[in-house]
Amino acid sequence: MINYTEYHIMGKVSQVRMKPDCIPKKFECQEDRRKRTCSDMERPYILKKQRLSIIAECLNEPEQSSTPSSSVKDTSNTSSDFQIVGENVPETLHELTADKSVQASITHRFRSKAVQTKIKSTEKALSPLKPSQISISTSPFKSEIIINSRPSVSGLSKITKSIFKESEHSDSDISLYEPSASTTSCSPVHSLQVKSSSDCSEFIEEDKRLEAKETIFNMIKKIEKKPRLYIGVPIKCYYLIDIIIEELNIPKHHLLFCLNKIKLDSTFNQLSDDYAMTPSYLSKIFSKDIPLIASVMRPFIVSLDSEMIKKTLPMAFRHKYNNVSCIIDCLEIEIEKPSKAINQALTWSDYKKANTIKYLISCTPNGLVNYISPGFGGRTTDTCLVESCDFVQTLKSGMFIMADRGFKHVEQYLKQAGISLVRPPSVETGVKMSKAEAKLTKQIASLRIHIERVIRRVREFRMLKPHACINFKYVKILDEIIIIASCALINIQDSLIK
Incomplete structure (x- = not known):
């Protein structure tokens, strides 16, 4: 063999490759093949004596012991000849069978069939369905030895040949965890198992x-009963x-x-x-859907x-502030700390820390949201936010806006657009x-x-x-979340001022 080293080390090769000048010398028909293939070590004296x-x-x-009536399969026969043989040599048959199996199988190159019998009994006990025929590794080949045995030395060599022919088809070289040929040959049982397993998987998926x-x-039924609680x-x-769908x-x-995620913020x-x-x-x-x-x-x-x-103006505004069109304020939403340093600086708020x-x-004035700006970093001041967004473009000249004292610096910017700012008076320190x-x-x-x-209603979400x-990966859709929650869903709720 060219790859004999790989075969000797690994135990097997994918393909045996012979040398170009190789001539086979060992054949199945040679009578002394066993002697040539076996090692030259002298057998112990006990084996020779056996x-x-x-x-x-x-x-x-x-010669009657070699007739079919003396086989193991016909033990139920009640003939007198068989009874005499059974009475005279019952132990001899048993010892003969055991000795023959030992003599035929125990060599330095071939595995023992007797050892495989115990392993196969374990495999049969573990199998889900008992096979209908007898396993190959059990006694059928031994009974044939008793039937065909002849009282001659040449007969033993023939028995040896038949045993090797049987061992070629046996599954002694097959691993214990692989299915034997006898098990896989039961096609109806195997197909039934495959069909049943596929049917079970289909039933499980269904x-x-x-x-x-x-x-x-x-x-859906739970949300329909309490939609305000679950989706706002x-x-x-x-x-x-249904209209939105x-x-x-x-x-x-x-x-x-x-909507349920925005309202309850469940994981x-x-x-x-x-x-x-x-x-x-x-x-x-x-x-995708937000x-x-x-x-x-x-x-x-x-x-x-x-x-x-003016038609829906609350009573509190009608006495002195009936010209107020809207009220403004800033809303801050906390986010996770960004990974980039520049984003950390732009989103840091000293007010919220x-x-x-x-x-x-x-x-x-009656509590309906009429404008929401795009999102800006928390570092942005209120004045810069009003100047950067397009809020002023939504207003008309001559309108009045009510704001907090913090929007003091926006007053000059709004006057340029003809809009007046109503805010509490500023007081110097001290x-x-x-x-x-x-x-x-x-x-x-x-x-x-x-x-x-209004902001408190936003915080209800x-x-x-x-x-x-x-989460920082949802900051890119935070503007849409604010539009859905703080504007659309708030405006369809009950009136803020009664």
Whole structure:
């Protein structure tokens, strides 16, 4: 062999490659093949004595013992000849069988069949179905030896040949963990097992699909009973959900999941049990569907109409501040600390002592949100935010805006657009406020409180709570979340001022 070294070290090779000038010298038909293939070591004296005793017993044994009536299969025969043989030589047959198996199998090159018998009995006990035929590794080849045995030395060589022919088809060289030929040959049983396993897998998948549908159905029913609690929509406005679904052409449970996530801010692992989907898939749905929902809900934000504002003006504004069109304030949402240093600096807020995103929010005197700005870093001042966003473009000349004392520097910018700013009077440090100034501050503060109530409604959505700390990967859709929650869903709720 060319690859004999690999065969000797590894134990086997994929293909035996012979040398070009190689001529075979060992054939199956050679009578002395066993002697040539076996090692030259001299066998022990006990084995030699056993062999001589077997030959002597075979020579002294009558020829009737080799007839088919003396086989192991016909032990039920009640003939007198067989009874005589059974009475005279019962132990001889047993010893003969054992000795022959030892003599034929125990060599330095071949495995013992007797050892394989015990292993195969273990394999049969472990198998789920008992095979209908007898295993190859058990006694059939031994019974043939008893039948065909002749009281001659040449007969032993023939027996040796037949044993080797049987061993070629035996599964003694097959691993214990591989199915034997006798087991795999039972095609009906094997096909039945395959069909049953495939049917079981199909039934399991069908049960999982039915269970997922039932879980989603139960969650939808639970939301329909208390929509204000789970998604922030009043029960009388729940019909808008069906309109949005028809407009966006998305599954209903996807829309309800997105609103439920904004309202309750549950983790995706918790929501996966309610909606029968994996957390990663829910995260993808949330990032994909939020911009679509925001595009449909953006028209819910009202536009400023002077006549409509005067018709719906609350009683508290009618005496001195009936010309006020809207109230403005800033809203900050805490986010996770960004990885880049420049983003950390831009989003740091000294007021909140955290990384935040700041929004300018405006509402009418009766509490409806009419404007929400894009997100800016928490470092941005209120004055810079008003100048950077397009809030002034939504106003008309001659309007009045009510704001906090912090918007003092915006007054000059608004005057250029013909807009007046109503705010509490500024007081220098160390100077006592006069009675008129204190009274004016109290009046404006009592009216400006409505924008704080609007912000409180925004904070009812747990994803936008003061310390919710939104994941940084959802900052890119935070503007859409603010539009959905703080504007659209707030405007369809009950009136803020009664």
